[in-house]
Amino acid sequence: MEWDPAKYVQFGDYRDRPFFDLTGRVHADRPVQVVDLGCGPGNLTATLAERWPSADVVGVDSSAEMLAKAAALTGAGGGLRFEQADIAGWKPSTETDVVVSNAALQWVPGHQEMMRAWLDALRPGAWFALQVPGNFSAPSHALMRGLAASATWEPQLGGVLRGGESVGEPADYLRILLDAGYAADAWETTYQQVLPGRDAVLEWVRGTALRPVLAALSAPDAAGFEAEYAAALREAYPQTGHGTVYPFRRIFAVGRKNP
Structure with a gap:
């Protein structure tokens, strides 16, 4: 699945705020290695490198398109660098003392088990x-899955989209952190996003949730799916008159490993 960096940052203020x-x-005071x-x-x-200029800050992503955009930032704010890798295969080093993952783990099946291993390995x-994201039951996602499962589109899109099983609830992530010996906090926020322009929600999901559908269809079929x-x-x-209000629920969890 290819990503479009320009489309992804189209609604930058709204996508950046949860981060x-x-x-x-x-x-963290003076981390040695920070991994995104x-x-x-x-x-x-890059903002993590600015915050901790003495740290080795590593951005990890599987998308060559995204990393081509990120390459221009290498070295900014100190030790900023990027690596192309699948999150599922990542392991912390002995120097890793801050790990951040923002709007990414929902794409990784089994990430809660991976999280347990990462937490255990961190010092x-x-x-x-x-x-x-915690909005898989929202109309934007439910309608997409329903259309993909229709008689017209199921032959091409069956099994392409995942639902609420993609993520846990705040209590799930809190329990994982606590069980791993972390002082932890988990919460949720629903942002009432006011998006500008016509078909604003479609424009929003084109940058993220709709990517698997677009990757699975030919250009004419993708246009037909998008129209419906x-x-x-x-x-x-x-x-x-103010724009399109798009409520977006987000799930957060933060923990620090006990000494």
Whole structure:
């Protein structure tokens, strides 16, 4: 599946805000190595390098398209660098003491078990922080899955989209952190995003959730799917004089490993 960095950052203020709400709860003083799992185009990873200029800050992502964009930031703010790798195969080093994953783990089946292994491997005093979307039951996602499962589209899209099983609830992540010996906090926030323009929700999901569908269909079929989906979205999220209100629930968890 290819990613479009320009489309991903189209709604930058809304996509960036959860990252800062998450990392604002990480109180590491002078970390040696900071890792951003699923760093995307690297713009947010660069803020970690600015925050901790003496740290080795590593952005990890599987997308060559995203990392091509991130490459221009290498070296900014100190020791910022990027690696192409699958999150599922990542392991912390003995020097890793801050791990951040923002809006990435929902793409990784079995990430809760991986998280347990990462937490166990991190050294005492290390921080782990994650944010994942919690809106898989929202109309934007339910309508997409319903259309993909219809008689017209199921032959091409059967099994392409995942649902609520993609992520846990705040209590699930809290329990994992506590069981691993971390002082932990977990919470959720629903952002009332006011998106501009026509078919604003469609434009939003084109950058993320719709990517698997677009990757599985030819260009003509993708246009046909989008036309049906857009009509359903207009009913679910009517445009107003202020824009289109798109509630987005996010799930957060942060923990520090006990000494």
